[in-house]
Amino acid sequence: MYNTQYSNLVFFISKSKNSSEQIINNWIKQLRKGILELAILSYVKNKESKTYGYELIKNMKNNNINIDSNTMYPILRRLEKSKLIESLWKTQNNQPRKLFKITEEGKFILSELRKEWNIFYRNTNKIINKEN
Amino acid sequence: MDKEAILLIEKYLEGVKKSIKHLSKEERKDYINTIKSHLYDALEDQKGILSEIEIIKNTIKDLGPSEKIHYMRERFIEFSVFTFIQIVFLIGVLFSFIPPLTISSYISEFLKILSIFLAIFLVINILLSSLQLAINRRSSIYKKIHYLQIILMAINIVLFASIAILIKVIK
Numbered sequence: 485m486y487n488t489q490y491s492n493l494v495f496f497i498s499k500s501k502n503s504s505e506q507i508i509n510n511w512i513k514q515l516r517k518g519i520l521e522l523a524i525l526s527y528v529k530n531k532e533s534k535t536y537g538y539e540l541i542k543n544m545k546n547n548n549i550n551i552d553s554n555t556m557y558p559i560l561r562r563l564e565k566s567k568l569i570e571s572l573w574k575t576q577n578n579q580p581r582k583l584f585k586i587t588e589e590g591k592f593i594l595s596e597l598r599k600e601w602n603i604f605y606r607n608t609n610k611i612i613n614k615e616n
Numbered sequence: 617m618d619k620e621a622i623l624l625i626e627k628y629l630e631g632v633k634k635s636i637k638h639l640s641k642e643e644r645k646d647y648i649n650t651i652k653s654h655l656y657d658a659l660e661d662q663k664g665i666l667s668e669i670e671i672i673k674n675t676i677k678d679l680g681p682s683e684k685i686h687y688m689r690e691r692f693i694e695f696s697v698f699t700f701i702q703i704v705f706l707i708g709v710l711f712s713f714i715p716p717l718t719i720s721s722y723i724s725e726f727l728k729i730l731s732i733f734l735a736i737f738l739v740i741n742i743l744l745s746s747l748q749l750a751i752n753r754r755s756s757i758y759k760k761i762h763y764l765q766i767i768l769m770a771i772n773i774v775l776f777a778s779i780a781i782l783i784k785v786i787k
């Protein structure tokens with residue numbers, strides 16, 4: 485009897501732990517979705533010379549933003565398709581590379597999004613980090 | 617360069633090529649070159665830290681399985697299956713449910729109208745699903761088209777059932 489109750493309790497705890505982890509992971513995924521595009525677009529803009537996929541992934545990782553190549557390249561394609569960035573193939577150190585550069589439209593959209601992001605961040609941060 | 621690493625790259629790229637067959641020649645070239653460039657960048661960056669084969673293995677793992685490299689492939693399969701089902705359905709409607717001439721003209725005309733509507737809706741649905749291929753999955757238009765497809769499917773099922781019931785009653 486005791487054993488059954490105990491195993492039920494263990495099952496309940498492990499199940500609730502898994503579901504909390506799942507909820508947190510889903511939240512993080514949702515939070516990252518739009519913000520990653522903004523961060524990548526900002527990085528492409530801030531970089532004085534043209535940048536490429538591998539360098540972008542590496543620099544994001546250096547800034548503690550873990551992003552896989554199978555997330556980065558689809559984002560770059562989307563940004564390119566929306567004409568926010570443009571690309572060209574160039575050979576650097578005997579190696580062809582697809583270099584990216586922000587477009588004028590991309591710069592305009594980025595400045596608008598930055599304003600929105602700053603307002604949103606300030607306001608939500610006030611609520612989220614408010615302690616009684 | 618390590619022979620094993622070259623073989624691994626070639627094998628991976630072959631897999632990618634197969635999964636992006638449906639793209640245009642230019643897009644395919646861009647995909648392959650992007651992956652190649654990424655793999656060689658990783659080799660250059662991690663030289664001396666890991667062996668070439670280990671670098672390639674890790675980078676390929678990070679890129680994901682070659683057959684899933686392009687999300688459009690999944691959409692293309694979805695589209696093909698959806699279209700195939702609807703075309704079979706459409707042929708079925710055209711050849712089996714168009715009422716025989718022996719049935720009284722009133723019902724015959726009514727059944728013909730129902731069949732024509734069913735065929736039109738099926739064609740619209742097929743066209744909508746091909747349109748969806750060109751639209752971003754996260755866009756609101758994609759969702760609207762999706763809802764429209766569901767509504768059309770529901771109407772088609774009702775039409776199909778009505779025709780079937782009517783024919784059974786007549787027979």
